[in-house]
Amino acid sequence: MAWPKVLIKILNMMRGPIAGVEFHFLFVGYGTVVGNERHLITVDSTSDLDDVLSAADAELLTTMKAAQLNGKQDWTAGVMVLDKADNWQDAVSLANETSSFEAFVLNFPAPDKAFLEQAVALRTELKNKLGRETFVICTTAAIDSTSETGETWAAWLAATSAIQTGVASEYITVVPQVHLKNSTVGLYAGRLANQEVSIADSPARVKTGSILGSSELAVDKDGKALELSILKTLESNRYAVPMWYPDYPGQYFTTGRTLDVPGGDFQDIRHIRVAMKAARKVRVRGIARIADxxxxxxxxxxxxxxxxxxxxxxxxxxxxxxxxxxxxxxxxxxxxxxxxxxxxxxxxxxxxxxxxxxxxxxxxxxxxxxxxxxxx
Known part of the structure; x- marks a missing residue:
């Protein structure tokens, strides 16, 4: 006969919610760094960026302010301020030891195809080592509008379009800097992080409203304004660019192209964001079923x-x-x-x-x- 007893077991059936990292981006840029210490700075919609990011250079601060303004309520982000001699890949990896991010934004121009490939490679390393599903936002150099030694829009377009040639990845989206204050990548990143809509909504969504902040666009060395034809050519070369509609006030964005291959399922940023969210959730559920x-x-x-x-x-x-x-x-x-x-x-x-x-x-x-x- 068994000794009389009652055993109580509290069972975890894994039916609860899984925290997400959607809308939370990491920004990496340059500034004035004292000593060798590098650490992750966390900011949100209430942060005084001039104070919190006092070490950031003007370009990074411009990007962060544009992202904060367009991210609207509940916007959050991580920031790594680096010296120009630092290795940005190490900085992204270091930040991921502290927090998880839906995307990381590199706030320095991609000079060539190799840079974009390095960004994709780092994204792959984060998945291989940490199981992180993340995408990359890169930018390209603004036009040199110096009157004597600068570029025409035609010359800038040819050089910029060539950078993405041959890169194949649905996990990267590239934004040329075309605004006068070099805020384009910040405007785009903020628009993607706007929680008034979901990750399944396109940055092209007009109903969300126009971009916030200065919409003034750059000019070339001859003072010629940026035309829609230039932006259409960039979009056809798989870049995410701003746009506008004649006789309709405001400035908006295109669909948010990725560098996925022709015919790929994830040429639109909203599609890969949805797939990655599902992957993050299901990965946790899969781990909980190991050897069950x-x-x-x-x-x-x-x-x-x-x-x-x-x-x-x-x-x-x-x-x-x-x-x-x-x-x-x-x-x-x-x-x-x-x-x-x-x-x-x-x-x-x-x-x-x-x-x-x-x-x-x-x-x-x-x-x-x-x-x-x-x-x-």
Whole structure:
């Protein structure tokens, strides 16, 4: 006979929320650094950037102010201020020892293709070593508008367009500096971090409003203004650029191109952001199921596992209705066929998830017909 007893077990079923890093970016730039100490500076929408970032140079401070203003409420960011002799890859890695970020922004111009490839390589290292899903925002040099030795828009366009040639990665988006105060990358990063909308919304969204702050654009050495034709050419070369609409006030952005290959699923920044969010969530859920015999190949266990691994997708798909207006979720609700579980052997399992973004019109054609209604 067993000795009478009662055992109480508190079971963790991993049904709780998983904290996210969405909208939280790391900015890396130059300034005046005393000694060898480098540390992560955390700022938010309430920070006095002139005070907190007193060591930053004018370019980094301009970027941060533009990002803060356009990030609006609940904006947060990390900042690493470096000496120009420092290794920026080490700085990004150091910051990731303290915090996690959805993206890191490099606030110094990419001089060539090799620089962009180094940024992509660092992103890959962060995933390999820490499991971090992050993307990169880079920028290119502003036009030299010096009257005697400067550039024309044609010369600048040719040099800038060539930088991205041959780079293939959906995890990087490049923003040319085209504003007079070199604030373009800050405007773009802030627009992506605006929590009034979701990560599934495009930076091209006009309904969010115009960019905030100075929208004055640079001129070339001859004093010629930047034209939409230049921006269209840059966009066709996979750059994320500002734009405007004739007879419609305000300045906006294009869709947020990445350097994904032609035909790739992630040529639009909003698509890779949604996929990375899902990946971050599901990774944690996968870790919690390591060596758990309750997850096995029986029909009942697989059915339970499908519900478990799609939990975050269902939450991402939640829509909100206010009156007769519906705000769609980040993705469409997952269906039964959007998850498959395949057992490779008795100890290895492969889970495939399908994430379905909503359609989002960035080109709208409207036809007007004449209807002659007789008798009226």
């Amino acid at each position: 015999r309750e997850f096995n190949s029986t029909p009942g266990s697989e059915a339970s596992a499908k519900l478990y691994f799609t939990k975050d997708l269902r939450e991402m798909a939640v829509s909100q209705t206010i009156g007769d207006y519906e705000f769609p979720g980040e993705i469409k609700p997952p269906r039964e066929e959007d998850i498959t579980i395949t057992w490779i052997n008795s100890e290895e399992v492969e889970i495939l998830l399908s994430v379905s973004p909503y359609e989002c019109p960035t080109a709208i054609t409207i036809g007007i017909m004449l209807n002659k209604r007789l008798g009226e």
